[in-house]
Every structure is written in structure tokens, then in C-alpha cells.
Amino acid sequence: xxxxxxxxxxxxxxxxxxxALRLAGAGLNVVVFERGxxxxxxxxxxxxxxxxxxxxxxxxxxxAPVERHVxxxxxxxxxxxxxxxxxxxFNAFDSPPYNNSFTVLRARFDRWYAGKAEEAGALxxxxxxxxxxxxxxxxxxxxxxxxxxxxxxxxxxxxAEGANSLLAEKSGLKTRPGPSxxxxxxxxxxxxxxxxxxxxxxxxxxxxxxxEFFGTALGGAAGSGFIYxxxxxxxxxxxxxxxxxxxxxxxxxxLIEGFKGHPAVARYLRGGKTEEFSAHMIPEGxxxxxxxxxxxGLMLVGDSAGLLxxxxxxxxxxxxxxxxxxxxETVIDARAKGDFSARTLxxxxxxxxxxxVIKDLLRYKDVPAAIGSIxxxxxxxxxxxLEFLQGHFTVSEKSKDELHSEIRKAFRNKVSMKKLLxxxxxxxxxLR
Amino acid sequence: xxKKTLPEKLFLLSFKVDKTxxxxxxxxxxxxxxxxERTCLWICPSxxxxxxxxxxxIIVGYEGCxxxxxxxxxxxxxxxxxxxxxxxxxxxxxxx
Numbered sequence: 001x002x003x004x005x006x007x008x009x010x011x012x013x014x015x016x017x018x019x020a021l022r023l024a025g026a027g028l029n030v031v032v033f034e035r036g037x038x039x040x041x042x043x044x045x046x047x048x049x050x051x052x053x054x055x056x057x058x059x060x061x062x063x064a065p066v067e068r069h070v071x072x073x074x075x076x077x078x079x080x081x082x083x084x085x086x087x088x089x090f091n092a093f094d095s096p097p098y099n100n101s102f103t104v105l106r107a108r109f110d111r112w113y114a115g116k117a118e119e120a121g122a123l124x125x126x127x128x129x130x131x132x133x134x135x136x137x138x139x140x141x142x143x144x145x146x147x148x149x150x151x152x153x154x155x156x157x158x159x160a161e162g163a164n165s166l167l168a169e170k171s172g173l174k175t176r177p178g179p180s181x182x183x184x185x186x187x188x189x190x191x192x193x194x195x196x197x198x199x200x201x202x203x204x205x206x207x208x209x210x211x212e213f214f215g216t217a218l219g220g221a222a223g224s225g226f227i228y229x230x231x232x233x234x235x236x237x238x239x240x241x242x243x244x245x246x247x248x249x250x251x252x253x254x255l256i257e258g259f260k261g262h263p264a265v266a267r268y269l270r271g272g273k274t275e276e277f278s279a280h281m282i283p284e285g286x287x288x289x290x291x292x293x294x295x296x297g298l299m300l301v302g303d304s305a306g307l308l309x310x311x312x313x314x315x316x317x318x319x320x321x322x323x324x325x326x327x328x329e330t331v332i333d334a335r336a337k338g339d340f341s342a343r344t345l346x347x348x349x350x351x352x353x354x355x356x357v358i359k360d361l362l363r364y365k366d367v368p369a370a371i372g373s374i375x376x377x378x379x380x381x382x383x384x385x386l387e388f389l390q391g392h393f394t395v396s397e398k399s400k401d402e403l404h405s406e407i408r409k410a411f412r413n414k415v416s417m418k419k420l421l422x423x424x425x426x427x428x429x430x431l432r
Numbered sequence: 433x434x435k436k437t438l439p440e441k442l443f444l445l446s447f448k449v450d451k452t453x454x455x456x457x458x459x460x461x462x463x464x465x466x467x468x469e470r471t472c473l474w475i476c477p478s479x480x481x482x483x484x485x486x487x488x489x490i491i492v493g494y495e496g497c498x499x500x501x502x503x504x505x506x507x508x509x510x511x512x513x514x515x516x517x518x519x520x521x522x523x524x525x526x527x528x
Contacts, residue, residue: 015508035516035517035520036519036522036524037524038521039525039528040524040525040528041499041522041523041525042522042525042528043528044528051447067497071526105527105528106525106527106528107525107526107527107528108527108528109528110528126519126520127519127520128519129516129517129518129519130514131516137517145519146518147519160481164499164500164501164504164514164516166516176504176505176510177505178505179505182502182505184475184477184500184502186477188441189527192443198495223505226462233527242475242502242505242506244507245471245474245475245502246471246475246506249474250474251474251475251479252475252476252477252502253441253477253479257435257528260433266433268524270433271433272433273433273434273442274433274434274436274441274444275526275527276444276525276526276527276528277436277438277444277445278445278498278525278528279439279477279478279498279500280498280500281500281501281505283443309514313495377520399440
């Protein structure tokens with residue numbers, strides 16, 4: 001392409017499309033390169049957090065392909081044979097803006113959202129894989145886009161390539177992420193009739209549920225599982241740190257099958273049919289894994305920058321969209337100044353620090369390490385806790401005093417109370 | 433629910449297969465890599481990497497790659513040259 005752009009964006013996911021929407025809306029000449037079609041390569045667990053989106057496109061849910069708004073949240077602790085759950089539902093989340101929590105399927109949602117950026121005037125080039133940057137005097141001046149006439153120049157580049165951050169690593173801002181700071185997500189989309197989903201999950205039309213499973217959801221390995229309700233499908237999957245797969249020699253497909261087969265999970269999937277199998281990495285290194293975000297002519301946003309809240313809140317898309325928006329605001333400033341050096345683009349990192357994005361990452365900076373230091377909470381811990389609870393509610397002819405003393409003894413024989421309390425304390429401190 | 437095998441699950445997906453692999457192994461490392469460290473053989477969700485029949489070489493079934501990138505992160509030797517498939521090639525999700 002001979003044309004020089006104000007800004008090139010690599011990747012048409014939530015962060016890239018947000019930056020494109022904002023920049024095109026401000027009248028800038030912006031191009032987005034997407035290596036597939038928008039959404040065709042993307043997968044996530046399933047809940048879109050839309051605080052940023054709802055500011056950019058008010059009441060977006062009226063036109064966007066959202067599946068259900070989440071009014072019910074359930075957190076469950078599994079042992080191999082039992083379950084203890086904490087189940088919340090909020091009527092307040094049943095009316096606009098629906099707590100800004102919607103289940104979506106990314107092939108549909110991302111296509112719609114990239115279309116909004118296109119409507120605003122951004123050029124979206126599909127089937128174009130960016131292989132490298134054009135670098136002059138150590139400054140990024142454009143990209144090599146792997147299409148005919150693929151060297152494309154711009155004042156600056158926003159890298160929104162996602163978790164598999166090949167380009168960010170090429171730029172020198174980032175090194176290859178480690179296996180303990182990266183989680184593998186594996187998911188199946190399972191179809192069920194709409195009425196069955198609503199009856200089974202106690203939902204009305206349009207309402208949705210997010211179920212998170214901890215404890216021995218993965219047969220004793222650290223990690224968790226989830227079920228999210230869509231209109232007429234369920235998103236069912238697992239997240240497991242790559243370091244755990246590596247050390248324990250575990251196969252991802254065995255783990256998701258084991259999770260789906262747990263009695264406390266299988267009952268929700270009965271009669272369902274797998275429609276799609278997918279896998280994607282999640283950058284769960286938290287604050288400590290966030291790289292330097294800018295250099296001359298370049299900014300990193302979204303998953304490629306590791307902007308994901310690894311705590312129980314499981315937020316990613318809103319952080320991605322916020323980062324894309326703040327990067328775009330910075331480009332607008334840089335253009336007014338006519339300066340795209342790291343000094344001016346550093347305004348993006350400053351803006352992020354003042355936003356919920358870095359504040360939350362900082363708040364939960366110890367979560368990734370804490371999860372690594374509490375392996376017992378995925379195996380002996382839940383087994384002992386649920387056996388204790390089962391004992392507590394077991395009807396027998398023993399006196400309650402006798403029974404309770406027996407189960408307390410059994411519990412103490414299984415786990416060290418001191419160790420369990422310490423692990424629970426560490427986990428709660430990191431997660432809440 | 434009915435249980436599908438991994439090949440049956442992969443059969444549900446749509447792939448546009450390129451003529452050459454976007455995943456290239458540094459075989460000098462790989463063939464010397466001890467059994468216990470050959471993470472690529474078990475860590476890939478679509479089981480792209482497999483021994484050949486005589487266990488003399490690792491076959492890279494890039495055609496079924498889900499493009500997650502896990503193998504590259506897991507390989508302690510950095511022996512996988514991982515590139516994105518050319519634009520328009522590789523997996524396409526219908527749901528995502």
C-alpha cells in the first residue's frame with residue numbers, strides 16, 4: 001500500500017476494534033490488519049464486561065449479538081464426589097445496563113464490533129497477517145502485512161495481536177511469556193434447547209448464569225472450570241496454567257472431559273451436543289508480567305500487553321477495551337503535537353495507571369503467585385472440607401457430639417489445619 | 433451427554449490448510465530432547481505433535497492446529513519456531 005496512515009492497528013479483537021472505533025470517529029486515517037476475519041480466531045470463556053463499550057456505543061446490547069445478561073453467579077468448590085456452592089442472583093442486574101456483564105460468542109460479537117469501527121471510517125483488512133514491523137532508527141514506522149504491497153507505513157502502530165504475542169516480542173518490549181504466567185483455556189460450545197437452559201439454570205428469557213468451579217474441578221491439578229449460559233448453547237471449559245500441564249504431564253482434552261464428567265457438572269450438560277472445540281491462551285501473569293507498554297511509534301494493548309485481571313473477577317474484555325481507548329486518546333494527542341516518540345506515547349501508560357486497569361492489576365498483583373503456592377486447595381483441601389461437611393450432615397444413631405468429634409478427628413488426620421488455614425488466608429487475601 | 437473423541441471434536445472445525453507448516457521444529461533439539469521434557473507431545477490441545485511409527489521423528493500435524501500457542505510457551509528449549517499461518521489460513525471458529 002502506498003498510502004501512509006495515521007495509525008495502524010494489528011488485530012481486530014476488543015482492544016484493536018476499540019482503538020479503531022475511537023480513532024476513526026476522531027477523523028483519523030486508520031487501518032486494522034486482521035489475520036483471519038474479525039472473531040474467526042478468537043475465543044474466550046464467555047463473559048463480556050461492557051463498561052467501556054457502553055460509553056462508546058450507548059445501549060449497545062440492543063443491536064450487538066449478545067447472548068444473555070448475567071444475573072446469576074455461582075462459585076462452587078468440588079471434591080471428587082461432592083460439591084459445596086455459593087449461589088448469588090441479583091434482580092438489579094436484570095435491567096439496563098445489566099451490570100455490564102453479557103455472555104457472548106466471539107465469532108459473532110467481534111464481527112459486529114469490527115463492523116462498528118468500519119462504519120466509523122476505519123479500514124479493516126482481513127486475511128492479512130502482520131509478520132513484522134518496519135523499523136527505522138529503532139522507531140516503529142509501519143508493518144509488513146503479508147499481503148500484496150504489504151509494507152504499510154503509519155505515524156504509529158497499536159499492537160492488539162492477543163495473548164500469543166509474537167510481534168510484541170519482536171518489538172523488544174516483551175520476552176516470551178513463561179508457562180506459569182500463561183493459562184491455557186479449552187472450551188466446548190454445547191447446544192441445548194433454549195427452554196432447557198432456562199429451566200435447568202433457573203433463568204427467564206434473556207437472563208444468564210456464570211458458574212465457576214474450583215477445588216478438584218481438574219482432578220487435583222491447579223486450575224478451574226466454568227459453565228456460562230448462551231441463548232441456546234453453553235460455553236463449558238477449563239483454565240489451567242501451562243506450567244501445571246507441563247509438570248504433571250496432563251493432556252488438555254483429558255482435563256476438559258474429566259471436568260464435563262464430574263457429577264456436579266454433568267447434570268447441567270445432560271442431552272447436550274458438542275458443537276465446537278476451541279483453545280486459547282490467557283495471560284494470567286498479572287501486574288508483574290505487564291511489560292513496558294510503549295516505544296517510539298508503538299503501543300501494546302489488550303492481551304498482548306497482559307492486561308487481564310487474574311483474580312476471581314475474571315475480567316479481560318473491559319481491560320482490553322479500556323486500553324484500546326486510552327491508546328487511541330494518546331494517538332490523538334500525539335498527532336496534535338506531531339510527535340510519536342516514546343515520550344509522548346508514554347501518555348498511554350500514564351492514562352492506564354490512573355484507570356481501573358492498572359489499579360486493579362496492582363490490587364491483585366499477588367494472585368498469580370498465591371495460586372502457585374496453594375496446590376493443596378485443588379486436592380486434599382476440598383476433599384477434607386467436603387468429607388467434613390458430609391459427615392456433619394450424615395444421619396446416624398450416634399449422638400451428635402460423638403459424630404462431630406469423629407469427623408473433626410478424620411479432618412485433622414487428612415490435612416494440617418495450620419497449613420489449610422494458611423492457604424485459605426493466602427487465597428482469600430489475593431482474591432477478594 | 434454423548435462423548436466425542438478428540439478427532440471427532442476437531443472434525444467439527446473448519447480449517448483452511450496451507451501447503452507448508454507454520455510450525456517448524458528445531459529437530460536438532462527435539463530428537464535429543466529427553467522423553468520427560470517432550471511437552472509438545474502431550475500439552476497441545478489438538479495433539480498436533482506425534483511420534484512417527486518407528487519413533488524416529490516427530491510429525492507436526494499443523495493442519496489441525498488451533499493456533500493457541502501453548503506449545504511455544506511450554507517448550508523449555510525454545511525449539512518451536514511458531515508463526516501465524518498466512519493470512520486467511522488456519523482455523524476459523526463459528527462460535528468462538
